[in-house]
Amino acid sequence: MQSLTTPVERNVRLSEHLGCDLRIKRDDTYPVYGGGNKARKIRYIVEGAVNAGYDAIVTNGGVQSNHARATALICAERQIKCSLILHNDRAAIPSLCGNLLLMKIAGVLPRFCKLSELSESMDAEMANLKDQGFNPLYLWGGGHCVEGSLAYYEAAKESQGQCDDWIPDYVIHASGTGTTQAGLIAGYADLPTKIIGVSVAREKVRGSSVVQASLTELGNYLKADFTKEQIDFRDDWIEGGYEKESGQLLQSIDGNARVGLILDPTYTGKAFLGLEKLLEIGEIPRGSKVLFWHTGGLLNLLSSPTYMDQTL
Ligand SMILES: Cc1ncc(COP(=O)(O)O)c(C=O)c1O
The missing domain is CATH 3.40.50.1100 (Rossmann fold)
Structure with missing residues (x-):
């Protein structure tokens, strides 16, 4: 790298x-x-993931998550499938700005869920991508x-x-x-x-x-x-x-x-x-x-x- x-x-x-x-x-x-820091981290994470044979990433964060934005942008550049689960009430998001705007223009359509349902939503999206033939990496929020x-x-x-x-x-x-x-x-x-x-x-x-x-x-x-x-x-x-x-x-x-x-x-x-x-x-x-x-x-x-x- x-x-x-x-x-x-x-x-x-x-x-x-x-x-x-x-x-x-x-x-x-x-x-x-x-x-x-999230951009610095995601390069290492994606490098490891690609070497290990993953072709998709499922991750999460809030609407203004720097990690979610950096993930969306690196996936767009590398043409890796990216699924973002954002734990916010969609109706309460005031405007499309900052990190959320970058996620959108990078071509990722985030899914929204309650914080209490995050784990289930991540699992459901992993299963969904596997059904579509992907080999997704489960990446916890923040690039942890x-x-x-x-x-x-x-x-x-x-x-x-x-x-x-x-x-x-x-x-x-x-x-x-x-x-x-x-x-x-x-x-x-x-x-x-x-x-x-x-x-x-x-x-x-x-x-x-x-x-x-x-x-x-x-x-x-x-x-x-x-x-x-x-x-x-x-x-x-x-x-x-x-x-x-x-x-x-x-x-x-x-x-x-x-x-x-x-x-x-x-x-x-x-x-x-x-x-x-x-x-x-x-x-x-x-x-x-x-x-x-x-x-x-x-x-x-x-x-x-x-x-x-x-x-x-
Ligand atoms: C700008 C910024 N600084 C610091 C942190 C904290 O980094 P870490 O989650 O690796 O502790 C974050 C996490 O989102 C961040 O976006």
Whole structure:
């Protein structure tokens, strides 16, 4: 597979403002499938699936799922059959925008179901595609599988290769279904860097245990021992839950946009707010070397009702 990289940028203005040595890994600029961590992961997942003989993918997410969008786009490019099950009330979707719009123009007609019926709907679609003669891959939401973790294990190596002898004291990023964090923990395991995952929805116990499960799975895959690695998954800046926003979150997003750092309210805004707060309370000491891993989210910002409802 051709390697696609993203830059690590120094940010002098924000470093001075925050009082740390800040660099940003710009995975929001990942060059294919709409960018972000889900685009990076899906390339690994589809590569593995095609090599294993799959010719269709059944996966799921919400209407503004970055994973569902990246899956739809890579499947369109590779002409792989793609079935998306979206766990939303179709009648409550306000407009065709952001990720949902990209899914549609990529030629995928999503099916909708209640969250409580997701498992059955996935099984039914798998059976449906098998009846049509396909060999479908069952891909859980968010790209939750070992290839997703592997993508981020390799991304950590890529990033370190770009930083010469600058070794971050902390890497901080938005954490959801766990494989981005598991891959980063594994990729930095031979360095003193602490990886902090800021939850976008899950509470600490559940979130930490899914990261742990993905790390164990990746360790088995790579035949490496990551059992001594700590999982640092924070649920302090969920700000009300998935796709929920608070005043301090919006204030942080707006303030950072004015100095050129575009964040979103569902994912990266929460992670950056976490960074600001950890510096404020001194848990990340001033002067630390911090790598903020920007995982994307522009389409979530552009489809956020709060931002779409604003007037000039
Ligand atoms: C922009 C963005 N950042 C971070 C995450 C969290 O990634 P993961 O699910 O691998 O923990 C997601 C998940 O949807 C995302 O879309």
